[in-house]
Amino acid sequence: MITTRFLSNLLLSFIWLAVTGTFSFVNFVFGFFLSFFLLWLISTNRSDNKYFYRGPKVIAFVFFFLYELIKANLQVAFDVVTPSYYMKPGIIKIPLTAESDLEITLLANLISLTPGTLSLDVSDDRKVLYVHAMYVNDKEEFIADIKNGFERKLLEILR
Template sequence: MKSKFLSNILLTLIWVFLTGGYEFNNFLFGFILSFIILWILSGADDKNSKKYFKIIPRIISFIFFFLWELTKANIQVAYEVSTPKFNMKPGIVAVPLDAKTDLEITLLANLITLTPGTLALDVSTDRSVLYIHAMYVEDKQVFIADIKTGFEKRLLEILR
């Protein structure tokens, strides 16, 4: 997988140097073009090659998902701060984890904490539950489902 990524970066840099355009759009286009070329040339290669061509679109999708969630949370918190009415329903929720490794749990907790209005507080000693404080907890089951089908599911698709 590392060799495919390095090949992708190398082809991207060759594209950028040949075209002479050092703007972000040209880097992005070169990366996408080299990704497609490598995908076509790989054919029925080994399993690691297939994993690379699955993981890059998932990472890109995850970045857009995170930016969307970040934007929604910022708007919600900004609205709360700028209006005189108190709309919050704060609470602490115990979210059962499918994430098992330290890396998975740490990344999940950090992504939740980076989103305004939520804060990862603690992980249980057996690492099966993540405790989260949230500004808006209407229904705990809906909140848990949002975390599990949103951040956790997408993160585990990338890491596993």
Template sequence: MKNRFLANLLLTFIWVALTGSFTIANILFGFILSYFVLFIITRGSGRARYFKLVPKLIGFFFYFLYQLVKANVQVAWEVGTPKLHMTPGIVGVPLDVQSDAQITLLANMITLTPGTLSLDVSEDKKVLYVYSMYITNREEFIREIKNGFEKRILEISS
């Protein structure tokens, strides 16, 4: 997988050098083009993890961006209006992620989203305690984390 990523970057830099255009759009186009060239060249080799991982990483990035914008708008609305609409609380979220890296990534994604904060992980690493400014339904909040960040982290790491 590491070799394919390096080959993808090398082909991207070759594309940029040949076109002579060092813009973000051209670099991105070169990366996508070289990704598809590598996909076609290595099709049928049985080692397709890289080609499954890249779309998942891109999807994870855009999901995080969506959650970030949504939470920023929600917190900005709270700050900008005179009446408080907060229903703060702390929820224990049962974890399906198991490794320290997965738990750390999940906790960081939650903490980076405005209005939420990862507080602690249980000793047996089965529960993540999360503070949120807006908890109207605990089960729905847990489901949102499990079907959102945690599900995508498990997809990326599998």
């Protein structure tokens, strides 16, 4: 159901491009949002339309991840170009709410994509993720950032 709605949204976006005659990225994005809104308007069963609730969450998650990525890049770059080191490395044990292999794998990969952090291992019972971090000023704050940031937002999309 989600796939057919997404494909319908893409098809309507390309029709928008053809009708307007302006083949630009901005026009495509406008057509995508316009068709998203139109598909939402004509949907009959609003309680079963996960596409319309997940779509905005995915977009918000992309912007959240880009913000975290830029912030981590700046922090590591600042530490590299300054003469003194601000690193306080450590291995943190993060309790997981994620249960499936997909959820755990995506979370571990998102953490590893962020500079200064690396997912090391998952416990045998899949309840704990071990993460190496370059900047661990406060262990509890670091765990809360991962749990309330990456994990919570990822699980909102996947569940």
